[in-house]
Amino acid sequence: xxxxxxxxxxxxxxxxxxxxxxxxxxxxxxxxxxxxxxxxxxxxxxxxxxxxxxxxxxxxxxxxxxxxxxxxxxxxxxxxxxxxxxxxxxxxxxxxxxxxxxxxxxxxxxxxxxxxxxxxxxxxxxxxxxxxxxxxxxxxxxxxxxxxxxxxxxxxxxxxxxxxxxxxxxxxxxxxxxxxxxxxxxxxxxxxxxxxxxxxxxxxxxxxxxxxxxxxxxxxxxxxxxxxxxxxxxxxxxxxxxxxxxxxxxxxxxxxxxxxxxxxxxxxxxxxxxxxxx
Numbered sequence: 001x002x003x004x005x006x007x008x009x010x011x012x013x014x015x016x017x018x019x020x021x022x023x024x025x026x027x028x029x030x031x032x033x034x035x036x037x038x039x040x041x042x043x044x045x046x047x048x049x050x051x052x053x054x055x056x057x058x059x060x061x062x063x064x065x066x067x068x069x070x071x072x073x074x075x076x077x078x079x080x081x082x083x084x085x086x087x088x089x090x091x092x093x094x095x096x097x098x099x100x101x102x103x104x105x106x107x108x109x110x111x112x113x114x115x116x117x118x119x120x121x122x123x124x125x126x127x128x129x130x131x132x133x134x135x136x137x138x139x140x141x142x143x144x145x146x147x148x149x150x151x152x153x154x155x156x157x158x159x160x161x162x163x164x165x166x167x168x169x170x171x172x173x174x175x176x177x178x179x180x181x182x183x184x185x186x187x188x189x190x191x192x193x194x195x196x197x198x199x200x201x202x203x204x205x206x207x208x209x210x211x212x213x214x215x216x217x218x219x220x221x222x223x224x225x226x227x228x229x230x231x232x233x234x235x236x237x238x239x240x241x242x243x244x245x246x247x248x249x250x251x252x253x254x255x256x257x258x259x260x261x262x263x264x265x266x267x268x269x270x271x272x273x274x275x276x277x278x
Contacts, residue, residue: 004046004047004179004268004269004270004271005044005045005046005159005178005179005181005268005269005270005271006044006045006046006047006266006267006268007042007043007044007045007178007181007183007206007266007267007268007269008042008043008045008072008264008265008266008267009041009042009206009237009239009261009262009263009264009265009266009267010038010041010042010043010058010064010068010069010071010072010263010264011037011038011039011040011041011062011064011068011263012037012038012040012238012239012240012241012260012261012262012263012265013037013038013039013040013240013241013242013263014037014039014088014210014211014240014241014242014243015039015086015087015088016088017037017038017039017064018035018036018037018241018242018243019036019243020243024243025243026242026243026244027243027244027245027246027249028243028244028245028246028247029246029247029248032246032247032248033262034247034248034260034262035246035247036263037241037262037263038062038064038067038068038263039060039062039063039064039088039089040060040062040088040089040185040186040239040240041058041059041060041061041062041064041065041068041089042058042059042060042183042185042206043056043057043058043059043072043074044056044057044058044059044159044178045057045156046154046156046157046158046159046271047156048155048156048157053154053155053156054076054154054155054156055078055152055153055154055155055156055157055158055159056074056076056077056078056154056156057077057078057079057080057081057152057159057161058074058077058079058080058081059080059081059082059083059176059183060080060081060082060083060089060090060185061080061082061089061090061091061092061093061095061096062087062088062089062090062091062092063087063088063091063092064092065092065093065095065096066092066095069095069099071263071264072264074099075099075102075103076099076103077096077099077103077107078108078152078153078154078159079107079108079109079110079142079152079154079159080096080107080108080109080110080139081110081111081144081150081152081161081174081176082109082110082111082115082119082174083115083173083174083175083176083185083186084114084115084168084171084172084173084174084186085114085115085117085118085119085171086186089186090115090118090119090123093109093119093123093126093139094123094126096109096126096138096139097126097138100138100139101138106137106138106139106140107138107139107140108139108140108142108152109126109127109139109140109141109142110142110143110144110150110152110161111141111142111143111144112143112144112145112146112163112174113143114171114172115174116141116143125137126138126139127139127140127141144163144174145163146163146165146174147194148163149161149162150162150163159178160178161176161177161178162176162177162178162198163175163176163195164176164177164182164184164190164192164195164198164199165190165192165194165195166184166186166187166188166189166190166192166195167187167188167189167190167191168186168187168188168217168218169188169216169217169218170217173186173187175187175195177198177199177202178269179269179270179271180201180202180203180204180269180270180271181202181203181204181205181206181267181269182198182199182202182204182205182206182207182233183206184205184206184207184208185206185207185208185239185240186208186217186218186240187207187208187218187219188215188216188217188218188219188223189219190227199231202231202233203233203234203235203269203270204233204234204235204236204237204267204269205228205231205233205235205236205237206236206237206238206239206261206267207219207224207227207228207236207237207238207239208224208238208239208240209221209224209225209238209239209240209241209245210240210241210242211241211242211244211245212244212245213244218240221238221245221250224238225254225255225258228255228258233257234257235257235258235259236257236258236259237258237259237260237261237265237267238250238254238258238259238260238261239261241260241261245260247260247262
């Protein structure tokens, strides 16, 4: 596993997951386990050359985080990257508390300034002890600069993430390129030239494909396939899928190099990446 990264899709569902509350499966077959989707999140691991040490990074911390960390048997995190401040990406931040207690360390959380502004309205106690409170903080805040690589160190080696700026309805969100994989879970379009340049020669693209119908803040399936054709990765994996996208039916209609993602899916990608230029 030297010079490689292992990515685990912890969640591939839209903001309400699949099924939605009320046992609403939509067009998804409830008998196919690929259709049970938690909110979008991803685990990134880099192992040392001997394989006995690992650096682990979490991307996003939504309301399903507790179950996601348990399912992936996560006992240690070296850092967290947040793509944006919507509820399905930050409402699980409190679940990092027990992990930090077990580790006896605070967990670094990396986010850009707009995301931080929203996070601190509800989760400031996660990072800073409130006056009069006996509960210490269990995370530290670190700013993502849009034109700089974010580096997270651990026993398995350094994981470097290039921030990718995307439009997501009325806000700007981030994706990340890590090694030869790019992760874009929530986007309507990408117009930032630096981000488009950072996608050159990407091998694996994990990308938003919400539903069949158009949506104001997400790419629908047609738009996602057009973006994939523009970027031309070796392979693409769809995520953030709503209840109208049944796994088997969707898989049967996709181009050969495109597949639907599913919770627990593992992807191996290489460490090499292009340099980020301003």
